Amino acid sequence: MLTNKEKKQIRSLQIKKYRKQYGEYLIEGARLISSALEVEDTPLKQIYVTKAFLSNLSHQEFIEALRKKEMPFCVVSEADLLSITDTVQPSGIAGVCSFSHKNDIKPDDRNNWLYLFEIQDPGNLGTLLRTAVWFDVKHIALSPNSIDPFNAKVVRAGMGAHFHTSIFEPLELSVLKKTHTIFGGVSNGASISSIETIEEPWILAIGSEAHGLSPEIINRLDFSVxxxxxxGGESLNAAIAGSILLYELTGQNP
Amino acid sequence: MLTNKEKKQIRSLQIKKYRKQYGEYLIEGARLISSALEVEDTPLKQIYVTKAFLSNLSHQEFIEALRKKEMPFCVVSEADLLSITDTVQPSGIAGVCSFSHKNDIKPDDRNNWLYLFEIQDPGNLGTLLRTAVWFDVKHIALSPNSIDPFNAKVVRAGMGAHFHTSIFEPLELSVLKKTHTIFGGVSNGASISSIETIEEPWILAIGSEAHGLSPEIINRLDFSVxxxxxxGGESLNAAIAGSILLYELTGQNP
Structure with a gap:
């Protein structure tokens, strides 16, 4: 069982300040927990699970996997689990993961990057992380004034992408070195499919839902796409636009 | 001012049953109202607006446009507007739109279609509508057991797409005639970019977030893509996958 102090600490992970302070965030549901367990050097530190979850026959394989990994788990009451999570649909299982904040970028960095400028919607950020992982873009930078990537809704929408990406935040685009070709999604750029040669490494910059990229960032772009x-319509959703651009940049259409 | 009976009726549009009964749905915010007004034969029937909205100088151009269109508007209190809407961020303006349910499809239909199977997430559905409009796919069919497309969250995510699409629901895929090439998004299909000739008219079928397309639908596909x-990752988000497939099918990459 959990003491009140423990509950309070876990619950505090719903707030950005405490996530930063403890270097931890909460994940919920068997699917996310499974994804986290599959990662080599898993970020999972501790699992909280209800008796009902453990005794559910359909979870036996999963529980066997937990035991094999020697992952510590703590059996808690339904009420305690609800009290520590932000969950919409109680799933009977949650876990605490650790993250390390990354701010050092090697001067000879050759990775492709996704740079997200002031993205505010948790679903959009989570979805962009998920798409980036799908297309093997694992270096993500968030500008100042972006939503916290370890917000519970972002983690939920990310569907495990958080375990496979290095998230640098907050980061100014200028910090990423000039060795990269910088593409930026804008409303009046060249058609992405008209760019004949895509030179790696590149950075794809995607702007906020309401205002797009800032003039400063647009000034730094090599290609406005x-x-x-x-x-019809005024614009595409930021996550959709970013995903189609990632699809093109990662050479799906040679 | 609004009577209690009027308030009750408008508020009831938050519930699917009453939206169907009245053939109406509610939209909120100046941006959506503007989009609706721009539509020839606008679906807007009535606007509700606060005094604060009307006296805001930055809205004068918008209000001028309202007057020109001779759109009836009713000045309501802040509290009344809040009580009739589902709003998260009060915007001072809302409107009632009418929709007509469409179920008749001409046997010689030559339109391209987006067929959505049991999509549940309002953000995904709204975003898919928005992308479809962007790529000029204006015929949308929803399977039984899909989320209601006139749900407030769907309308919000659609960003005006509802005014430019014909939404048929519920509709079984089999109703759409065999003159169409049917593409379906699946997890283990051919790469969409490997399909050399895309014959119109086509139907793109996208499956639910949790289970994808049903075996019955997969059986009907001409191309599993x-x-x-x-x-890495298990899958792409349904709206992302659908949007990239729409991007390809609408010939962005000849």
């Missing part, structure tokens, strides 16, 4: 509109 | 994974 767009997804041509053949129908 | 995927977005190749070059990194």
């Amino acid at each position: 767009s997804i041509p509109k053949i129908g | 995927s977005i190749p994974k070059i990194g």
Whole structure:
């Protein structure tokens, strides 16, 4: 069982300040926990699980995997689990993961990057992380004034992407060295499919839902790119635009 | 001012049953209202606006446009507006739109279609509508057991797409005639970029977030297509996958 002090500490991970202070965040549900366990050098530190979850026959394989990994788990009451999580649909299992904040970028960095400028919507950020991992872009930088990437809703939408990316935040685009070609999604750029040669390493910059990229960032771009509109509407959703640009940049259409 | 009966009726539009009964749904915020007003034969029937909104200098151009269109508007108190809407961020303006449910499809239909199977997440559905409009795919069908497309969150995420699409629901895929080439997004299909000739008219079928397409639908597909994974993760988000497939099918990459 959990003491009140423990509950309070875990619950505090719903607040950004305490996530930073403890270097930890909470994940919920068997699916995310499984994903975290599959990672070599797993970020999972501790699992909280209800009796009902443990005795559910459909979870036996999963529990066997937990035991094999020697992951410490603590059996808690339904009420305690609810009290420490932000959950919408109680799943009977949650875990605490550690993260390390990254701010050092090697001067000879050759990785492709996704640079996100003032993204505010947790679903958009989580989805962009998920797409980036799918296309093997594992270096993500967030500008100042972005939503916290370890916010519970972002983690939920990320569907495990957090375990496979290095998230640098907050980071100014200028910190990423000039060895990279910088693409930026804008409303009036060249069609992304018209760019003939994509030189790596690159950075793809995607702007906020409401205001796009800032003038300062647009000034730094090597290529201002767009997804041509053949129908109507003011814009594409930021996560959609970013994902289509990632799809193109990672050479799905040679 | 609004009577209690009026308030009750408008508020009831937050519930699917009453939206169907009245053939109406609610939209909120100046941006959506503007989009609705720009539509020829606008779906807007009535606008509710606060005094604060009307007296805000930055809204004068917008209000001028309202007057020109001779759109009836009713000045309501802040409290009344809050009581009739589902809003997260009060914007001072809301409107009632009418929709007509469409279920008749011409046997010689030559439109391209987006067919959505049991999509549950309002953000995903709204975003898919928004992307479809961007790529000029204006015929959308939803399977039984999909989220209601006139749900407030769907409308919000759609960013005006509802005014430019014909939404048919509920509709079984089999109702769409065999004159169409049917593409379906699956986890283990051919790479979408490997399909050399895309014959119109087509239907793109996208499956639910949790379970994808049903075996019955997969049986009907002419092409099972995927977005190749070059990194990690179990899947792409349904709205992302659908949007990238729409991008490809609408010939952005000839």
